[in-house]
Amino acid sequence: xxxxxxxxxxxxxxxxxxxxxxxxxxxxxxxxxxxxxxxxxxxxxxxxxxxxxxxxxxxxxxxxxxxxxxxxxxxxxxxxxxxxxxxxxxxxxxxxxxxxxxxxxxxxxxxxxxxxxxxxxxxxxxxxxxxxxxxxxxxxxxxxxxxxxxxxxxxxxxxxxxxxxxxxxxxxxxxxxxxxxxxxxxxxxxxxxxxxxxxxxxxxxxxxxxxxxxxxxxxxxxxxxxxxxxxxxxxxxxxxxxxxxxxxxxxxxxxxxxxxxxxxxxxxxxxxxxxxxxxxxxxxxxxxxxxxxxxxxxxxxxxxxxxxxxxxxxxxxxxxxxxxxxxxxxxxxxxxxxxxxxxxxxxx
Amino acid sequence: xxxxxxxxxxxxxxxxxxxxxxxxxxxxxxxxxxxxxxxxxxxxxxxxxxxxxxxxxxxxxxxxxxxxxxxxxxxxxxxxxxxxxxxxxxxxxxxxxxxxxxxxxxxxxxxxxxxxxxxxxxxxxxxxxxxxxxxxxxxxxxxxxxxxxxxxxxxxxxxxxxxxxxxxxxxxxxxxxxxxxxxxxxxxxxxxxxxxxxxxxxxxxxxxxxxxxxxxxxxxxxxxxxxxxxxxxxxxxxxxxxxxxxxxxxxxxxxxxxxxxxxxxxxxxxxxxxxxxxxx
Numbered sequence: 001x002x003x004x005x006x007x008x009x010x011x012x013x014x015x016x017x018x019x020x021x022x023x024x025x026x027x028x029x030x031x032x033x034x035x036x037x038x039x040x041x042x043x044x045x046x047x048x049x050x051x052x053x054x055x056x057x058x059x060x061x062x063x064x065x066x067x068x069x070x071x072x073x074x075x076x077x078x079x080x081x082x083x084x085x086x087x088x089x090x091x092x093x094x095x096x097x098x099x100x101x102x103x104x105x106x107x108x109x110x111x112x113x114x115x116x117x118x119x120x121x122x123x124x125x126x127x128x129x130x131x132x133x134x135x136x137x138x139x140x141x142x143x144x145x146x147x148x149x150x151x152x153x154x155x156x157x158x159x160x161x162x163x164x165x166x167x168x169x170x171x172x173x174x175x176x177x178x179x180x181x182x183x184x185x186x187x188x189x190x191x192x193x194x195x196x197x198x199x200x201x202x203x204x205x206x207x208x209x210x211x212x213x214x215x216x217x218x219x220x221x222x223x224x225x226x227x228x229x230x231x232x233x234x235x236x237x238x239x240x241x242x243x244x245x246x247x248x249x250x251x252x253x254x255x256x257x258x259x260x261x262x263x264x265x266x267x268x269x270x271x272x273x274x275x276x277x278x279x280x281x282x283x284x285x286x287x288x289x290x291x292x293x294x295x296x297x298x299x300x301x302x303x304x305x306x307x308x309x310x311x312x313x314x315x316x317x318x319x320x321x322x323x324x325x326x327x328x329x330x331x332x333x334x335x336x337x338x339x340x341x342x343x344x345x346x347x348x
Numbered sequence: 349x350x351x352x353x354x355x356x357x358x359x360x361x362x363x364x365x366x367x368x369x370x371x372x373x374x375x376x377x378x379x380x381x382x383x384x385x386x387x388x389x390x391x392x393x394x395x396x397x398x399x400x401x402x403x404x405x406x407x408x409x410x411x412x413x414x415x416x417x418x419x420x421x422x423x424x425x426x427x428x429x430x431x432x433x434x435x436x437x438x439x440x441x442x443x444x445x446x447x448x449x450x451x452x453x454x455x456x457x458x459x460x461x462x463x464x465x466x467x468x469x470x471x472x473x474x475x476x477x478x479x480x481x482x483x484x485x486x487x488x489x490x491x492x493x494x495x496x497x498x499x500x501x502x503x504x505x506x507x508x509x510x511x512x513x514x515x516x517x518x519x520x521x522x523x524x525x526x527x528x529x530x531x532x533x534x535x536x537x538x539x540x541x542x543x544x545x546x547x548x549x550x551x552x553x554x555x556x557x558x559x560x561x562x563x564x565x566x567x568x569x570x571x572x573x574x575x576x577x578x579x580x581x582x583x584x585x586x587x588x589x590x591x592x593x594x595x596x597x598x599x600x601x602x603x604x605x606x607x608x609x610x611x612x613x614x615x616x617x618x619x620x621x622x623x624x625x626x627x628x
Contacts, residue, residue: 004453004491005491007454009475015468017467017470228464228466231458238441239441239444243434243459244430244431245461290451
């Protein structure tokens with residue numbers, strides 16, 4: 001009798017048993033190392049460069065006072081926010097792509113980013129609110145959009161294509177709302193709004209980090225705990241029902257968690273585009289494993305955001321770019337490639 | 349083949365009691381009652397849109413009846429815990445999607461879901477049953493292949509293996525032979541007959557081909573327009589009158605030279621044309 005290729009059974013006394021996909025576990029481990037390494041390098045980057053060795057020493061409490069201030073107060077929160085935003089976007093992208101059975105069913109393609117933008121811009125333009133209020137607006141905007149898209153796409157269950165098509169329609173309408181709000185804004189507010197919409201990690205501090213961490217600590221395990229059900233959903237609703245999965249409940253819980261994660265990540269860093277789209281796909285190509293690949297996608301998201309932020313700070317000399325510009329350019333290329341290959345495979 | 353069917357006073361494991369079935373406002377069947385004889389190979393036949401797949405969906409709790417109820421072991425199936433039902437009753441749906449890049453063994457292993465939990469993900473029992481299911485459906489050699497690269501017939505065997513791994517005494521199959529060529533249709537039906545005979549599972553299948561139904565079923569349910577027109581052993585049920593009544597087609601029923609079961613031979617075109625004018 002053969003075990004399943006590439007998986008390893010871990011069995012303990014007491015009848016507990018777990019299935020470990022060795023390749024996926026290795027991918028997660030390597031990506032985590034990569035994310036941490038990239039984070040250390042990124043902390044050292046800036047007007048006052050610090051060598052990676054000194055960064056590590058400072059993080060463990062052995063740096064000079066100046067280094068401590070720069071690392072712990074200025075740069076660490078920014079990098080941590082970047083990592084968590086990546087995790088949140090990566091995992092919610094994996095959830096949505098799995099539920100819609102379509103790589104294009106990502107939160108950033110189906111309008112959640114735009115929804116958050118409308119929420120934030122409403123606060124900035126109409127109420128001249130500060131950054132905390134704008135973040136609140138972004139969360140509300142993202143949630144309302146998520147619920148609206150779910151309601152519109154629901155017809156005896158949510159089906160992949162309907163979700164993608166409704167989402168793209170919603171994205172178009174929300175983009176129009178954004179444009180309208182910008183025309184109503186005065187110059188200062190408009191500038192703030194545009195910077196917010198690009199997605200940036202500039203000036204992120206501990207006050208953005210803690211709520212983000214709380215959301216991730218709560219929601220990421222919830223999503224991972226439902227991962228087995230999500231794997232069953234990939235075979236179609238009927239097959240999942242037949243196996244005893246509570247289909248609608250699973251889907252509702254997962255979508256709600258994913259919408260929340262996207263909204264909170266967007267509130268913290270603006271709509272950093274295409275991470276949710278690309279992270280699950282790249283992770284999947286590395287693990288070569290069927291299923292939603294939730295954890296690999298989450299870690300891949302963290303790597304992507306931090307590396308993109310490093311590129312944004314370094315690639316053009318002194319002129320720093322917001323991280324959203326880099327993910328946008330890279331992700332846009334990826335989207336084109338994806339559309340071409342999907343077209344060739346006859347899926348769209 | 350004997351039929352352990354009609355007239356039995358004991359309650360069968362799977363029954364529908366006066367169910368009304370439909371989608372949204374469209375009613376497909378009203379006040380329909382049916383009993384699936386235990387240990388039978390029951391086949392539901394009928395013309396397109398007669399409600400046979402709808403009935404199967406209701407029996408497998410995919411479709412909630414708007415009136416009446418479906419009972420499994422005497423309990424209303426809709427109010428039973430999902431995993432408990434899934435350990436008793438399996439379904440091979442018409443449209444299942446093999447996830448991208450999944451191997452045969454991995455897909456079959458998913459049939460173990462109702463027997464697993466967060467802390468019991470892959471027991472020696474799971475491994476044994478998955479191996480046996482692949483062996484009894486003849487896909488053991490394909491274990492490491494990707495499902496995408498298999499032929500239609502092989503793929504259907506893999507899905508059946510997945511349903512078997514669920515280890516349910518009752519197994520429902522929704523048109524398991526559709527889209528297969530004749531050789532693979534017979535292949536899949538032989539497999540079903542084997543499962544029924546050697547493992548004693550109760551099978552319920554929806555089939556399009558009346559001759560296949562007559563050959564393989566030991567209990568036949570004929571439906572038309574949401575109603576059960578006849579049920580019983582194929583020898584008793586399949587007559588020229590019934591076929592004309594259910595499918596609206598003149599025919600002769602002869603003995604199948606291979607198996608002795610009823611074989612429906614449609615009347616020639618001219619003979620049917622004459623009846624059509626006579627009827628109109």
